[in-house]
Amino acid sequence: MQHFAQLPTETVTKWQEMVDLLAEIVQVPSALIMRVEPPNIRVLVSSKSSGNPYEPAETAPLNSGLYCETVMKTRRPLLVPDALQDDAWKSNPDIKLGMISYLGVPVSWPDGQIFGTICVLDSKRNAYSDLFFRLLLKWRDVLEADLKLFDMLDKQLKEREAKIQRLVDADIIGVFMWTGTRIIDANDTFLRILGYERDDLDSGRVRLTELTPPEWRERDVEHWLLELKQTGTLQPFEKEYFRKDGSRVPVLVGVAAFEKGGNEGVSFVLDLTERKRAEAEARESERRYGEIQAALAHANRVTTMGQLVASISHEVKQPIGACVTNAQAGLRWLSARSPDPGEVRLAFERIIKEATRACDVMNHIRDLVKRSPMHTERVQINDAIREVVTLTSSEAMKHSVSVRMELDDGLPLVLGERVQLQQVVLNLIINAIEAMSDVDDRQRVLTIETSQDESTGIHVMVRDSGPGIAPDDIARLFEPFYTTKHEGMGMGLSICRSIVEGHKGRLTVSVNSPQGVTFLMQLPGCEKNIPGP
Structure with a gap:
């Protein structure tokens, strides 16, 4: 492994202080940290002491006979007290600079490769004391500890760079690097997202x-x-x-600058085209699904109202017949020799009352049967229930069912679609009447009760005294197309539950003791309904 990384400025500054202090302590003109950079050896740090002939960044070819080369080759400390008196060092190039004595030790990387040396040189004979030698070894230990930390950080940085490069090279996400507003590099994925070629990027057009x-x-x-x-x-x-x-592409962008406040960085780009298309398809699917809930609900209402034709006919014919009777009475009073205006007025008032009653019935029928867009409003649930009970009263009488209403007048309003909520109540009432139609050994009673619970909201309970439901049937009662009746599609209760859940509520069923069932509709209230005086 070769180590040619640039050392951090902070480390070099620290080492400069070390050699300056070393030269001062040993009292020599030169203290150096040398670094091998094949094919040369370089002065990495040079003390700022007086008389030092070495300048930082100076280089010399390897194998030129320098003291430091021997230290690096042998991996051992070297002491030369006086090169002028030593045949092995008389031709040393350092003598030309006036440095005739030398003490140096090798400095290594954590993996054992040679980094260089730390040394002191003097312009006069100097045998250097053992204290100075031990001091130099301690300084060497500090350098090697710094190199170990730097090597570890350098490896971590390279690992991160490798991970980033794998991300850049992977065909997963677009990556580009920028300087100011110019994109200086990008991976193929980014270019493919935007439809550019590598030449466009290299030319600076992106x-x-x-x-x-x-x-x-x-x-x-x-x-x-x-x-x-x-x-x-x-x-x-x-x-x-x-x-x-010129077309557009939706993207998700994340950005990181190389330095805080810097003008360079890297950005990650994710193409959102498929996600946006999926979201649009989901919205369209939801819209179509809504149109189909709505269509089924409307069909269910029409079917249910069809079951009530005879009862509704009675509800409408009764006030119309009363109108005819009152009109005939009025005509007779007008034909009398001495017409009584009071009796005539009373007849007209009765006609108005009965006609209004008939209109109300027809309006309720129309609202339930017609198919119209959902209209959310604040609903007084008790009023909505009373209207449904009015429509079904003749059906209940026909089957000898006694209807009891126990409605709490202090309920909050419900935010929802009035007709859909009435549809739920209508289905539950008709189901209860049908369930009790074969009961002969007890009174047929339908109880409709409203109340409020602080934790679960508004409660609407529809309770009957019918034969009840088998345990196996209860578990599947709200499943589409599941029915316990001889006729019918089994969609009514499934639609009812969907409507209630669409109003952020719940629809459940339980078996009464000793007989019958109770359907419970729970709805959130939107505001308190304060009754009038």
Whole structure:
């Protein structure tokens, strides 16, 4: 493994202080840290002491006979008290600089490879004391500890860079690097997202300002100038980019500057085209599904009202017949020799009353049967229930069912669709009447009760005294197309539960003791309904 990484400035500054202090303690003109950089050896740090002939960054070829070369080759300390008196060192190039004595020790990387040396040199004979030698070894230990830390950090950095490079090279997400507004590099995925070629990027034609549609630029400036400058990162945000052909692509962008407040960084781009298409399809599917809930609910209402034709006919014929009777009475009073205006007025008032009653019945029928867009409003649930009970009263009488209403007048209003809520009540009432139609050994009683619970909201209970439901049937009662009747499609209760859940409520069923069942509709209230005086 070769070590040619640039050392951090902070480390070099620290080492400079070390050699300055070393030269002062040993009282020599030169203290050096040398670094091997094949094919040369370089002065990495040189003391600022007086008389030092060595300048930082000076280099010399390897194998030129320097003291430090021997230290690096032998991996052992070297002491030369006086090169002028030593045949092995008389031709040493350092003598030409006036440095005739030398003490140096090798400095190694954590993996054992030689880094260089730390040494002191003097212009006069110097045998250097054992204290100075031990001091040099301690200084060497500090250098090697720094190299170990630097090597570890360098490895971690390279590992991170490798991970980033794998991400850049992977065909998963678009990555580009930027300087200012210019994109200086990008992976193939990013270019493919925008429809550009590598030549477009190399030519400098791909710029952030040109990629961004006008309506996004102000927001980009806010992101880049404020958040990025302050924090160094931009959390992922959605925007659009122009493709090369002028079309647009929705993207998710995350940004990180190389330095906080810096003008360079890397961005990650995820193409949201498929996600946006899926979201649109989901919305369309939901819309179509809603139209089909609505269609089934309407069909269910029409079917249910069809079951009540005879009863509804009676409800309408009764006030119309009363109108005819009162009109005939009025005519007789007008034909009398001495017409009584009071009796005539009373007849007309009765006609108005009965006609209004007939109109109300027809309006309720029309509201339940007609198919119209859902209209959310604040509903007084008790009033909605009373209207349904009025429509079904003749059906109940026909089957000898006694209807009891126990309605709490202090209930909050319900935010919802009035007709749909009435449809639920209508289905539950008709089911209860049908369930009791064969009961002969007890009174047929239908009880409709409303109340309020602080934790679960408004309760609407429809309770009958019919034969009940078998345990196996209860578990499947709300399943589509499941029915216990000889006739019918089994959609009524399924639709009812969907309606209630659409109002953020719940519809459940339980068996009464000793007989009958209770359906419980729970709905959230929206505001308190304060009764009038």
